Every structure is written in C-alpha cells, then in structure tokens.
C-alpha cells in the first residue's frame with residue numbers, strides 16, 4: 001500500500017520548490033520507507049537549486065526518522081527502528097552493492113529524482129544503505145544534522161586530517177559544518193582554533209563551540225591574519241621567510257576565493273626537518289583553483305579533499321550521538337532555526353543570505 005507523503009519538489013525549470021502531497025510506492029527489495037521527524041537544510045542543496053537539471057529534483061540528505069516499511073531483501077534495519085538518513089552509504093566496502101538513488105512519480109507522470117536519498121519530506125523512501133540504525137531514545141529533531149553537517153565537519157578534522165593535540169587549526173566558514181569542525185578540533189586539544197567568516201555574529205557563535213580566535217574576512221586578509229597568529233619566532237623557511245601558517249586549514253565553503261586561500265594559510269615547512277601544513281577542502285566546489293606550485297613544493301604543503309568527512313556512517317554516527325548525549329557536541333545549540341515544511345523556500349532564502357548561524361532544520365508534524 002502506498003504511503004502518503006508531503007514532499008518538497010524542485011521543478012525542472014528555475015523557480016521555487018513546491019510542497020506536494022504524493023504517494024510513496026511500497027519499498028523495492030533494498031528500500032525502506034521512513035517517517036521523518038526532522039531534516040537538516042544544507043548548503044550543498046543551494047548548488048543543486050542553482051544548477052541546471054534534466055528532471056524535477058528531490059532534495060535534502062540528512063534526517064532522523066523511524067522505519068515504517070522494509071523491502072524483502074533489507075537486512076540492516078527493521079520496522080520500528082530509529083534511523084539517521086545520510087548521503088554516504090554505510091558498509092560501503094562490505095556490501096559490494098551500489099545504493100540506488102530515490103525517485104518518485106509526480107501527478108503529471110514525470111519522475112522526480114534524488115541524487116541519493118531525499119529528506120525534505122515528512123516521509124521518504126531510500127536505499128537501506130542510506131539509513132543508519134541508532135538507539136531509539138535519541139533526540140528526534142536536532143540529531144537530524146548528524147547525517148551531513150556533523151559527519152562532514154567533525155570527520156574532516158578527526159578522520160581525513162587526523163588533527164592531533166597541539167596542532168594549529170584554521171576553519172573557513174563556520175556554519176553547521178564548520179562549527180562541527182570547531183567542536184572536533186576543540187575536543188582533540190588543537191590550539192589555536194581560528195574561525196574565519198564574513199559575519200561577526202557567526203564568529204562570536206563559533207567561540208561558544210571552542211574557537212580561540214576569529215577573523216572577519218570582510219575586514220582583514222585572512223591569510224595574513226592566520227600567519228600572524230601562528231608565526232614562529234626566529235624560525236625561517238628555506239626562502240628565508242618566517243615560518244608561519246596553521247598546521248591544518250579547512251575550507252568549509254568551497255568558493256574559488258577560499259579554496260585559493262587555504263594553501264597559502266597552511267604552515268610553511270623546512271627541508272626534511274618538518275613537512276608543511278595541510279589545506280583540506282570540505283565544502284563542495286563549483287570551480288577550479290589556482291595553486292602556487294612553488295609554495296606547495298618548497299614548503300611541502302598538501303592540498304587534500306574530505307568527502308563526507310571520510311566517515312563510515314554505521315561506525316561514526318553512534319559516536320557523534322554519544323558526543324551529543326554527553327554534552328561534548330551540543331546539537332541543541334548548533335540547531336538555531338526550525339521551519340515547517342511549507343516554509344522551505346523561506347529557509348532556503350535565509351541560508352542563501354547568510355542569516356542562519358549554525359544549522360536550520362525542517363521539523364515535520
């Protein structure tokens with residue numbers, strides 16, 4: 001029997017999303033139908049909204065919900081399980097199966113398709129590899145942001161970069177992803193933890209999560225400011241410049257400008273004595289970048305990508321939920337705005353205009 005669902009649909013032609021009453025089909029062999037409590041609203045969906053598309057599109061890729069129905073071959077979740085929905089498939093190595101993206105037929109007969117899962121809906125249908133079973137007694141709303149924001153930000157620091165106690169860290173962009181990176185760096189004992197953004201309110205908010213220094217890139221050149229905060233007295237590079245820069249510099253935005261700032265802001269190295277710092281791209285880029293090859297070479301710097309924070313959802317999500325339960329990661333503080341599904345276009349507008357400190361969520365029911 002189909003499941004009634006209210007779903008945000010992005011039309012093929014440019015324009016606002018519509019909220020439609022649709023029927024979700026019964027789950028295919030590897031699919032599950034989930035009643036959702038809340039979903040995050042993430043920056044990468046803005047890119048999808050602005051890019052051309054060949055069909056109507058279903059959006060959203062992080063949520064908390066409960067499994068209503070399972071397909072015949074589903075083995076990892078059962079009806080009644082509480083799950084977090086994400087866009088990184090769980091058990092990616094062991095199953096040997098690629099998850100199928102979700103799609104739904106619209107009343108006019110066209111198919112609306114998702115890139116992987118979709119969560120801007122009160123009910124969703126997804127491949128079981130995108131649904132991670134978690135404890136039933138978790139907070140049902142604020143945990144919705146674990147499936148992208150927390151995974152991407154905290155994972156980039158912990159797993160991709162492997163930041164260690166005492167390392168210096170700079171983080172460009174302190175929205176939901178960047179703040180999760182700040183929290184992870186703070187737990188590890190990184191110092192300093194430098195937050196860079198264009199908005200003073202967001203920078204002050206980042207201090208509440210563990211940022212030790214803030215730089216407003218509207219007022220100051222962030223590369224110079226990071227280097228000034230991390231300069232090592234009396235140490236010179238092979239080119240007789242002061243050794244300066246952060247050990248790890250994270251770009252949680254992914255614009256051409258920020259991508260071209262993170263490598264220059266990474267620490268300079270010195271022959272075999274010390275490798276240079278690492279620039280870590282976390283935000284989803286829309287352009288290519290230019291790097292100074294001589295800076296990368298002579299200072300032994302690295303520029304690496306972090307996709308979904310190098311996380312394994314089935315292993316890492318329970319850990320992030322423990323962080324929340326123990327107060328290490330206060331998701332109640334990180335979630336700053338709640339919207340009803342009917343207000344999705346308002347939420348997108350606010351996100352686009354930098355009005356959301358932390359992360360916004362859609363709350364269903």
Ligand SMILES: [Zn+2]
Nearest residue numbers: 042044148149
């Ligand atoms: Zn996301």
